[in-house]
Amino acid sequence: MTPLITVRDLHFRYDDGTAALNGVNFDLFPGETVALLGANGSGKTTFVLHLNGLLAGSGSIEVCGMPLTKATLPRVRQKIGLVFQDSETQLFMPTVLEDVAFGPLNLGLDPHAAVDRAMHALELTGMSGEAHKAPYHLSAGEKKRVAIAGILAMQPEILILDEPTTFLDPPAQRSLIELLHSLPQAKIVVTHDTSFAAALSSRAVFFQKGVVAAEGDVTGLVRRFAWNSPVTTSR
Amino acid sequence: MHHVVLERWSRGRSVLHRRDARAKTLALLVFLVVLATSYGPLAALSGVYFALLLSALLLARLPVAGALARSALVLPFSVAFAAVSLLAGDAPRAAALLSKSYLSALAVLILISTTPLPQLLRGLEQIGVPHFLLMVAQFLYRYLFVISEEAQHMRVAALSRGASVRGMAARRARFRAAAGALAVLFARSYARAGGIHRAMLSRGFQGRFHLLAAPRFGWADAAFLLLAALLPAAARGFLGGWRP
Amino acid sequence: MHIPDGFLAAPVWASLDVAAVPAVGYLVRRAQRGFEESRAPLLGVMGAFVFAAQMINFPVGIGTSGHLVGGALLALTLGPASAGVVMTAILAIQALVFQDGGVLALGANVTNMALCGVLAGYLPFHFWGNGPWRRFSFFLGGVLSVLASAVLALAQLLLSGIRMPGSVLGLSLGLFAVSAVLEGLITLTVVGALETLNPGFIRQATAGHSRALGLLGTVAVALAVFGVLIASRDPDGIWKLAGSLGIAGRAQALLPTPLADYQVGFLQSPWLRRAAGGLAGLGLIFGACVLFGRLVSKSRSA
Ligand SMILES: Nc1ncnc2c1ncn2[C@@H]1O[C@H](COP(=O)(O)OP(=O)(O)OP(=O)(O)O)[C@@H](O)[C@H]1O
Ligand SMILES: [Mg+2]
Numbered sequence: 001m002t003p004l005i006t007v008r009d010l011h012f013r014y015d016d017g018t019a020a021l022n023g024v025n026f027d028l029f030p031g032e033t034v035a036l037l038g039a040n041g042s043g044k045t046t047f048v049l050h051l052n053g054l055l056a057g058s059g060s061i062e063v064c065g066m067p068l069t070k071a072t073l074p075r076v077r078q079k080i081g082l083v084f085q086d087s088e089t090q091l092f093m094p095t096v097l098e099d100v101a102f103g104p105l106n107l108g109l110d111p112h113a114a115v116d117r118a119m120h121a122l123e124l125t126g127m128s129g130e131a132h133k134a135p136y137h138l139s140a141g142e143k144k145r146v147a148i149a150g151i152l153a154m155q156p157e158i159l160i161l162d163e164p165t166t167f168l169d170p171p172a173q174r175s176l177i178e179l180l181h182s183l184p185q186a187k188i189v190v191t192h193d194t195s196f197a198a199a200l201s202s203r204a205v206f207f208q209k210g211v212v213a214a215e216g217d218v219t220g221l222v223r224r225f226a227w228n229s230p231v232t233t234s235r
Numbered sequence: 236m237h238h239v240v241l242e243r244w245s246r247g248r249s250v251l252h253r254r255d256a257r258a259k260t261l262a263l264l265v266f267l268v269v270l271a272t273s274y275g276p277l278a279a280l281s282g283v284y285f286a287l288l289l290s291a292l293l294l295a296r297l298p299v300a301g302a303l304a305r306s307a308l309v310l311p312f313s314v315a316f317a318a319v320s321l322l323a324g325d326a327p328r329a330a331a332l333l334s335k336s337y338l339s340a341l342a343v344l345i346l347i348s349t350t351p352l353p354q355l356l357r358g359l360e361q362i363g364v365p366h367f368l369l370m371v372a373q374f375l376y377r378y379l380f381v382i383s384e385e386a387q388h389m390r391v392a393a394l395s396r397g398a399s400v401r402g403m404a405a406r407r408a409r410f411r412a413a414a415g416a417l418a419v420l421f422a423r424s425y426a427r428a429g430g431i432h433r434a435m436l437s438r439g440f441q442g443r444f445h446l447l448a449a450p451r452f453g454w455a456d457a458a459f460l461l462l463a464a465l466l467p468a469a470a471r472g473f474l475g476g477w478r479p
Numbered sequence: 480m481h482i483p484d485g486f487l488a489a490p491v492w493a494s495l496d497v498a499a500v501p502a503v504g505y506l507v508r509r510a511q512r513g514f515e516e517s518r519a520p521l522l523g524v525m526g527a528f529v530f531a532a533q534m535i536n537f538p539v540g541i542g543t544s545g546h547l548v549g550g551a552l553l554a555l556t557l558g559p560a561s562a563g564v565v566m567t568a569i570l571a572i573q574a575l576v577f578q579d580g581g582v583l584a585l586g587a588n589v590t591n592m593a594l595c596g597v598l599a600g601y602l603p604f605h606f607w608g609n610g611p612w613r614r615f616s617f618f619l620g621g622v623l624s625v626l627a628s629a630v631l632a633l634a635q636l637l638l639s640g641i642r643m644p645g646s647v648l649g650l651s652l653g654l655f656a657v658s659a660v661l662e663g664l665i666t667l668t669v670v671g672a673l674e675t676l677n678p679g680f681i682r683q684a685t686a687g688h689s690r691a692l693g694l695l696g697t698v699a700v701a702l703a704v705f706g707v708l709i710a711s712r713d714p715d716g717i718w719k720l721a722g723s724l725g726i727a728g729r730a731q732a733l734l735p736t737p738l739a740d741y742q743v744g745f746l747q748s749p750w751l752r753r754a755a756g757g758l759a760g761l762g763l764i765f766g767a768c769v770l771f772g773r774l775v776s777k778s779r780s781a
Contacts, residue, residue, distance in 0.1 A: 052437045074439065082437045088381055089430035092520065094353035094373055101447060106439030111448040134242070134351075136380050154438060238576050267583050272489050308578055309483050316486065316641060323642035332641075335485025340578040347575055355575065365507045367516055372568040374523020376576070379530055386531035393535060406538045411668060413537045417547060418672035420535070421556075424528040425680070428521040435520065442515030 003027040004158055004186050005051060005063055012046060012057030012210075020046040021057055022210040028158065033180070033187040035197035035218055037227060038207030044190045045085055047207070048160050051188075052082045064157065078107065081156030085163045085190075087143040091135035096127065096146050099135060103154040114153075121153035122146070124179060140167035148176075152183075160188045165196050194222050237305065238379075244297055244348035251295040251349045256358025258456040262463035263346045267339055269467040276474055277327065281334040283470040288341050295349045302348065306341040313337065352376055354450070361449060370444060374431075382424055389416040480632045481573060481588055484581030488639035495635070496586030502594055503567050509560035518561065525557060526565045526572075537665055545661045550592060550628070551600030551620035552666050556673070556680055559601040566593035587635050591628040599700050600624030600666075606693025608684020614667065616693075621666030623700060625659040630704045638711040 005028040012021040020043045028034060036044045049055045051063070053073045061068040063076045081103075084090045093099035100118035101111075109117065122128040125145040135143060144167055151159065159180075165173050177199050180187060191197050197204060198218040206214045206221050214221060222228060245252070251259075266284075273280050292299050313336040317329035347355065356369045393409070393416035510518065529549035536544035553562035570588050573579040580588050600623060603616035633651060637643065643651075673680045 049433070054433045054437055074441070077437055077439055080437075084430070084434055084437075086430065089427060090434040092374065092377060092431050092434065094351075094356075094377060098353070098447060102435075102440075103438035105445035105447075106441065111446070115447060134353075136377065150438065241576065263582070267484055267581075271484060271487075271492070271583055306578065312481075312483060313485075316636070319643055319647050320641060322647065323644050325642050328641065332485060336483040336581075337485075339484035339581055339583075343575065343578050343582055352576065365504060367507050367511050367519060368503065368564060368568060368571075370516060370519035371522045371526060371564055372571055374520050375526035375530070375565075375568050375572055376523075378524045378527040379572075382524065382527040382531040383534065386534045390535050406540060409538050410664070411672075413535050414665065414668035415672050416535055417532055417665075417669045418676055420532065421528060421669070421673060421680070422676050424524050425521075428524040431520040431524065432517060435517075440517075442517055444516055444519075 001029055002065070003029050006061070007051075008060045010047070010050060010057050010059035010061065012050065012055060014046075020210055021050070024059070024210070024212055026205065026212060028186055028188060030186055031184070032203060033189060033201040035201040035204040036188060036190040036207060037192075037194070037197065037204055037218075037221060037225075038213075042207040043210040044207050045162055046210075048082060048162055048188065048190060051160060052077055052080050054082075078154070079157045081151035081154050081159050083148050083151050083159075083161045083164060085166075087140070087147040090147045090150065091143055094134060095131070096122070096133050096135055096138070097131040099146065100150045100153050103150060107154060117153045117155070118149070121149040124152055125149040126175065141169060141172050144168060145172070145176075148179075157185055158187070159183065159185045160190075162190045163192070164189065165191060165193045194218065194227055198222075237308075240301075240305075241344070241348045242351070245351045247296060247349065249295045249349070251291060251345075253455075254349075254459050255450055255452050255456040256350050256354045257361055257452060258460040258463075259346050259350055260355070260358055260362065262460050263342055265464040266342050266467050269471050270335055270338055270342075273335075273471050275471075277331055277334060279474050280471065281338065283474065284338050284467060285341075287466055287470070288338065288345060291345050295345065297345070297348055302341070302344055306337060306344050309336050309340040357446075357449065366444070378424075378427065381427070382420070385423060386420055389420050392416060480591075480629055481570070481580030482584040482632055482635065484583050486581070486639060486641065487584055487587060487635055491635055491639050492581075492583045492587055495590050496583065499586035499589045499594070503563070503589060506560045506563040506567070506594075510558075510564045522557065522561055522565045523568065525553065526569050529553065529565070529569060530572075537661065539657075539661060545658060545665070547665050547669070548592075548596075548625055548628075548662050550596040550624040551617070551662070552669060554597050554601035554624075555604055555617065555620065555666075555670060555682060558682060559597055562597045562601070563593045566597055587632070591631040591635075595631055595704075596624040596628035599627040599704075602696050602700060603693060604684055606684075606696060608682075612693075613684075614671075617670045618663040618667040619697065621663035622659045623697065625662040626655060627700060627704050629655040629659070630708050634707045634711040637708070 005026070007024055007026040010021050010024040010026075011019075013019050024043075024047055026047075036047070038044055046055065050057060050061060053068055053076060063072075064079055066072045066076060068076055091099050093102055097115065097118055100121055101114040104114035104117045105111070119128060119131065122131055125148050127142065127145050127149055130138065130142065130146070135146060138146065144164065148161070148164065161180075164176060168176060173193075173196060177196065180189075180200055187200075189197065189200060201218060204216065204218040204221045205212050206225060206227075214224065216224075266287075270284060289299070292302055310333070313333050317332045320326075320329040320332060350358075353373065356373055360366055360369050393412045510522065529547070529552075532547045532549065534546075536546055538544050550562065550566055553565055556562075557565065567589050570580060570585060570593060574582050574585050574588070600620040602623065603612075603619040607613060607616040630652075633648075633655075670681060
């Protein structure tokens, strides 16, 4: 099976000299869900920003057979939908509906089709009742769900979620797991929540100091790196 | 917070809330121009204008006392200048400054508390205000909450630093601490803007904002505009006169 | 100082509104150039920053404190055109949402703070930003931006017929001077702190360092600003000057007869004379601002 995403020897250094990625190799195959685990500052966010061409390091990235270059960038961004770690920065439009319709409009849909798609995505995430609210009046968890709807509305082939469970209450986490299970796309989920990772993913990748230190199934990696949350270990 | 309250008011469903933003904006402009160019019996004219604004408040089912009190925010400035005019022996002008500035503020308040800001900005765009400027205003308003909250934290941090020293040195230390806080706030805002730009790019932004379908300007809106423009103009026509 | 509605005479606000529209349109086009609309989030967030910066107080002494106004700081970091757009957006939001400053008076406030204030704040840096006077140019920029905005606002109020006893006028000028110096100090210290965080925040001055030109420009701004103030207090002075230079006579000779009659009648109404005299002055400084803006942007894009 050919991978959807192939990354080879990816290096990246921020302007201030921080070496955030030091030779990452990674593959994503159709239909699978990969969890990215690793300590704070190990480079997970930096890595996923590269997949969408938002940062450009050295090394090679291929998405759906296309090498990531300036010319392929628009098509790559159409294929990969990225839900950001901070929903406050992602929800920049004045109303929820306009925010979710922002992506479809950029894809060239006419306003009516864009609104239809946006409403459908909002229904999927259970936020259609808030369509005309201003994003800053939503709770943190609601913001996250709108941010996810904004990506689903673009109907990407690959979904990347950076810390999707922060601020979600347990029922919302469960419904997010159900939602993600029901979506056919391949997914990359960056998370510190190991039970969420275990419920969702077939495979996990462990980041350490800007490289992939290990891969395998979630439970194996959790045991190997003692990556349990403190609440469960103390019991 | 002032703007949060107005925003809540603006989500009402009254006849006035449902009018097109363009109609309300143009009506406001007509009112302001009529008011600004009014001369003659100030008390009578102000009374009529006030009655008009009051009926708009009632029509919009806004809390009357609250709206009247909020418009009084302009008064400190006006009172200062009215006092200066009085000192200079120009009592009529003092009265005119007070009543005109208050009525103008009340009129603007009615517009903003019956029209959510996004709709208002959209209406301004349809009237011909540059889209880019309105996008800047919209981002400004959107992130006002976020950055203000950060500023609040920075303020506490800046206050707690240099609080122990006294005298001139303390003042300088606090000045520097405040400048440091502002610089950090600046850097964070800058980074925040970078993040927003990334989020836009990752959702296919290619340099231009596309808009959802524009609202329609209906008969009701035209009738409202006509009425709202005629009433104050007629009042001035009957009561006041032109000054050369 | 945000002028509310109801303060300015109709000729003053109307002409400043009419003048501000093309000027802001020009700034908007300049600020967008090369970026399309990608800079909207940056400018908007920086506008929110200036707004929020008012919460952070700078101690002045005798129990009072001041805060950043921001025109010069924005010009130094974003460039004059973008800074003008940000200030315009701030003024619009303040007028509409916070009822701070009038809607009809928006043209006046934009002229004072977003156009003249920003350009005056940028001027010293434009000429001295590379040389040994670099730090001084930050300070002077802050001073000039607040001084220009405040004095222009005062001039517009006087022009509109608001009478002020000499003592009050003197007192307000004194207060303006204090807040101008404070803005200069704040701008200087914040720029210093920003440069230690990341030197890239402050722009590169492009004009080389011509002390003479800078001095000339600064003096010209100061003269123009105070000239407008004096003219609007005593507009007859301008007409006397025009008369002694023979300009008024020549202008009347050039106009066709019916208009010339009208012109004479026009000049005989003392109120209109006052307004016209001051407006001529304001027009002058406005033209100077726009011209300077063009020069700055020319040398920038060159
Ligand atoms: N804009 C930036 N400029 C400089 N350094 C940065 C920047 N963003 C991140 N870094 C640094 O790069 C490294 C990797 O950061 P990254 O955000 O990718 O970590 P992460 O694995 O996502 O962490 P977390 O779990 O906390 O989200 C960190 O050392 C961080 O300090
Ligand atoms: Mg991260």
